[in-house]
Amino acid sequence: MHSQTQSRRVVVIGGGPAGLMAAHTLARGGAQVDLYDAMPSVGRKFLLAGRGGMNITHAEAYEVFVTRYAKAAASLRPMLDAFGPQQVRDWVHSLGVDTFVGSSGRVFPTDMKAAPMLRAWLHQMREDGVRVHTRHRWLGWNGSALRIAGPDGEVAVECDAVVLALGGASWARLGSDGAWIPLLAQQGVEVAPLAPANCGFDVDWSSHFSDKFAGDPLTTVAIVSTDASGQTVRKQGQFVVTASGVEGSLIYALSAALRDQISANGSTQIYLDLLPDLTAGRVADEVARPRGARSMSSHLQSRLGLKGVKAGLLRECTSAAVFADTDQLAAAIKLLPVRLVRPRPIDEAISSAGGVCFDALDGLMLKSRPGTFVAGEMVDWEAPTGGYLLTACFATGLEAGRQTLSWLQNSTNS
Numbered sequence: 001m002h003s004q005t006q007s008r009r010v011v012v013i014g015g016g017p018a019g020l021m022a023a024h025t026l027a028r029g030g031a032q033v034d035l036y037d038a039m040p041s042v043g044r045k046f047l048l049a050g051r052g053g054m055n056i057t058h059a060e061a062y063e064v065f066v067t068r069y070a071k072a073a074a075s076l077r078p079m080l081d082a083f084g085p086q087q088v089r090d091w092v093h094s095l096g097v098d099t100f101v102g103s104s105g106r107v108f109p110t111d112m113k114a115a116p117m118l119r120a121w122l123h124q125m126r127e128d129g130v131r132v133h134t135r136h137r138w139l140g141w142n143g144s145a146l147r148i149a150g151p152d153g154e155v156a157v158e159c160d161a162v163v164l165a166l167g168g169a170s171w172a173r174l175g176s177d178g179a180w181i182p183l184l185a186q187q188g189v190e191v192a193p194l195a196p197a198n199c200g201f202d203v204d205w206s207s208h209f210s211d212k213f214a215g216d217p218l219t220t221v222a223i224v225s226t227d228a229s230g231q232t233v234r235k236q237g238q239f240v241v242t243a244s245g246v247e248g249s250l251i252y253a254l255s256a257a258l259r260d261q262i263s264a265n266g267s268t269q270i271y272l273d274l275l276p277d278l279t280a281g282r283v284a285d286e287v288a289r290p291r292g293a294r295s296m297s298s299h300l301q302s303r304l305g306l307k308g309v310k311a312g313l314l315r316e317c318t319s320a321a322v323f324a325d326t327d328q329l330a331a332a333i334k335l336l337p338v339r340l341v342r343p344r345p346i347d348e349a350i351s352s353a354g355g356v357c358f359d360a361l362d363g364l365m366l367k368s369r370p371g372t373f374v375a376g377e378m379v380d381w382e383a384p385t386g387g388y389l390l391t392a393c394f395a396t397g398l399e400a401g402r403q404t405l406s407w408l409q410n411s412t413n414s
């Protein structure tokens with residue numbers, strides 16, 4: 001394949017993890033690769049992901065791992081079979097960075113950072129001949145040429161194949177702004193609307209509650225909610241009360257189904273178990289104990305340790321009548337209804353759902369534009385946080401590179 005693809009020129013647009021992986025695969029396969037990115041440097045979201053402790057992949061059993069991609073699992077599976085959690089870890093090691101498995105099964109680079117990995121990776125890519133052009137924005141096509149606007153104005157770039165890896169639409173200031181959607185729609189490419197994924201939600205808090213508790217974390221709570229298949233699910237973890245609602249890992253883990261329920265019904269309800277380590281019976285017994293002259297609030301604090309934001313939530317989400325009735329109050333502590341009214345805007349989300357539909361693709365090549373491939377978050381899949389996002393970006397980037405090489409070889413032969 002090397003000799004036949006050597007003189008072929010491939011353009012990759014987008015220097016996130018998916019585009020970088022595609023570009024490196026293509027260069028190692030013998031193509032001449034030019035990578036364009038609109039931003040002044042590549043990998044900005046990848047670097048941000050490293051700021052809070054980067055999960056690169058997940059160490060759970062592979063069969064479970066694949067199910068995290070929900071509806072897209074079958075489409076992604078062959079790519080994850082080729083470049084799944086173990087291959088991601090081996091590849092990170094090949095960059096000279098060690099990894100470890102955290103207690104949750106999440107896999108991290110040893111120093112939890114993205115910058116050393118990105119530096120080593122870009123160094124390898126340069127050695128392998130990838131040419132990176134930053135501050136170059138792709139604007140669409142003019143016939144067969146790519147319209148690219150750089151610091152010296154717009155140029156028409158001709159090439160033998162293209163990989164688009166333009167990301168979703170969260171954190172637009174890092175480069176992925178979803179501006180590609182009309183450009184692909186004009187080409188007849190079916191794109192599912194982008195929606196926030198791994199996102200927070202708005203709750204109509206009273207100003208008293210939000211002024212007092214915004215920013216307070218709820219550690220050790222459980223949420224009972226309904227999943228995408230209509231089943232009741234219960235998950236324990238942590239989240240944060242914000243001025244406008246709720247956010248954090250426990251909320252993100254449930255967010256895809258909650259977002260879809262709000263989209264279908266206008267709002268949705270979750271139930272909080274404020275004391276997940278105590279049984280309902282124990283809570284009921286403690287609430288019912290005589291409290292003498294103490295207020296109910298100080299009774300709950302002394303008998304059950306309910307104080308701060310947990311006590312505030314209980315007050316916020318129960319009526320005066322419930323608060324005055326020990327049975328109903330005990331039930332509310334174990335199952336407190338909180339109504340979510342809308343997801344936070346996509347720009348604040350960790351990732352986006354939606355994107356180029358698998359039906360619009362032949363492998364990862366656009367059916368309506370042969371020779372143009374897509375990879376990464378711009379394709380219509382979503383996954384929870386925990387390393388699943390980056391793993392699928394790497395896997396689709398690698399596969400887009402491999403499919404481009406095969407396509408170039410076949411078009412050379414025919």
Ligand SMILES: Cc1cc2nc3c(=O)[nH]c(=O)nc-3n(C[C@H](O)[C@H](O)[C@H](O)COP(=O)(O)OP(=O)(O)OC[C@H]3O[C@@H](n4cnc5c(N)ncnc54)[C@H](O)[C@@H]3O)c2cc1C
Nearest residue numbers: 014016017018038049055138167175176376377387389390
């Ligand atoms: C705060 C935060 C933390 C995260 N933490 C994790 C984590 O720990 N683990 C995990 O698995 N995932 C994490 N993610 C998600 C992960 O970073 C993304 O899923 C991943 O970066 C998507 O890769 P991508 O290559 O598809 O797109 P992106 O990384 O978004 O890259 C797209 C690139 O395309 C460029 N571009 C877009 N349009 C154009 C254009 N018209 N012309 C030229 N260039 C263009 C952009 O400038 C950008 O560089 C996190 C995300 C956020 C926001």
